[in-house]
Amino acid sequence: MKSIEIYNILRNYFGAVGSWWPKERPFEVIIGAILTQQSTWTNVEKALKNLNQQGILTPFEIEEIPLEKLKELIKSSGFFNQKANRLKEISEYLITQYNGNLELLFNKNKKELRKELLNLKGIGPETADSIILYSAEKAEFVVDAYTKRIYSRLGLVNEKIDYENLKEFIIEGIPEELTIYQEYHGLLVLLGKNICKKNNPKCMECPLKDKCDFGKKENG
């Protein structure tokens, strides 16, 4: 089975999801992308709300706020010591390199942009791609834990497959378009969050059950 078939099945099942990421300012998407690492979105939302209430919306305010205060505000998202330090470092980088203006960074082509993001501590492949897809709004597919689980359960890839190889496999045959990439990622998240779950997959409710042996294996 190919990605485009999965896409069509999910699109018919869930309907249009659009961009799942709340439409915020580009820098807030970057903050969210860091905070959501290995964390739930509901916990991230609390942190984002705290930052908003304190008027912390740009790299400049992140840089100015005392580290301990920043930790306190983002505590709910977990790993707050690391994340606070990384937000500080990234903000400092954006200020010194681009005077805090993300437009300048996002003007670069995708490949350069991705390379530059990956050089920053705290931004790995998934976070970099999330920033490109949802903040810079360029067509760069995001692979996440849900995606990996779904594709490996479908028997399309080995569960040990690395990020870049899985990404290559997934985007094969899909139009390289912003809205398609956002939509497909959103659909996979919905499936992974609600049905193709880690410990209790609801295989009987899965729109892909006819294409997937995973549920059958589990039953015997």
Next chain:
DNA sequence: GCCCAGGGGGCTC
């Protein structure tokens, strides 16, 4: 109480 979440970095061999 236990398991887990939309990762990433650092260390080891």
Next chain:
DNA sequence: GAGCCCCATGGG
């Protein structure tokens, strides 16, 4: 370069 371990809160 793969394989571990650490980071830490909050929800089910």
